[in-house]
């Protein structure tokens with residue numbers, strides 16, 4: 162059994178994919194994303210799974226995908242924004258190098274336009290984002306080995322900050 166060198170958590174659009182790829186490049190390892198794993202395995206988009214089967218069914222699929230990735234992947238792993246809601250997933254994260262990428266709502270609006278492919282933000286996105294974060298912020302923080310704010314930072318700066326925070330800089 163192996164485990165990721167870094168697990169990235171944080172809300173939709175915070176930069177997990179962008180920073181995850183940069184981190185993987187810097188560390189010479191592979192990047193993996195549980196949302197992508199789900200899309201590949203299911204042969205449909207995350208939004209389609211939400212529409213076809215509802216959020217609880219998506220969460221069940223996600224929980225299995227996260228467990229598999231955490232035990233298989235040795236590189237950088239990004240989790241879907243809501244994966245942290247699952248208590249078993251949180252237990253699996255204990256002791257792993259988890260980086261919580263954070264941002265405020267204004268940065269979220271700039272990054273994502275808060276729409277399109279994100280089913281949970283389809284209606285009144287600013288309010289939805291705030292409510293999601295109120296429910297999740299403490300879960301991200303509790304799971305995190307390091308919290309890395311991304312507001313006003315380039316992806317490269319966020320990458321450096323994450324490497325510093327985990328003391329992986331000279332690896």
Ligand SMILES: Nc1ncnc2c1ncn2[C@@H]1O[C@H](COP(=O)(O)OP(=O)(O)OP(=O)(O)O)[C@@H](O)[C@H]1O
Nearest residue numbers: 172173174175176177178179180272311314315316
């Ligand atoms: N530090 C940053 N500064 C400004 N823009 C950024 C930064 N990081 C990422 N972005 C931009 O924000 C958007 C969302 O980034 P990204 O797709 O990496 O986020 P994510 O957390 O993987 O989102 P998702 O919920 O879709 O998985 C992209 O357009 C990306 O180019």
Ligand SMILES: O=C(O)C1=C[C@@H](O)[C@@H](O)[C@H](O)C1
Nearest residue numbers: 173196207241242243279280
């Ligand atoms: O924050 C969330 O609940 C989600 C985040 C995305 O990564 C996807 O997993 C999906 O859109 C749900």
Ligand SMILES: [Mg+2]
Nearest residue numbers: 177178179194
């Ligand atoms: Mg992503």
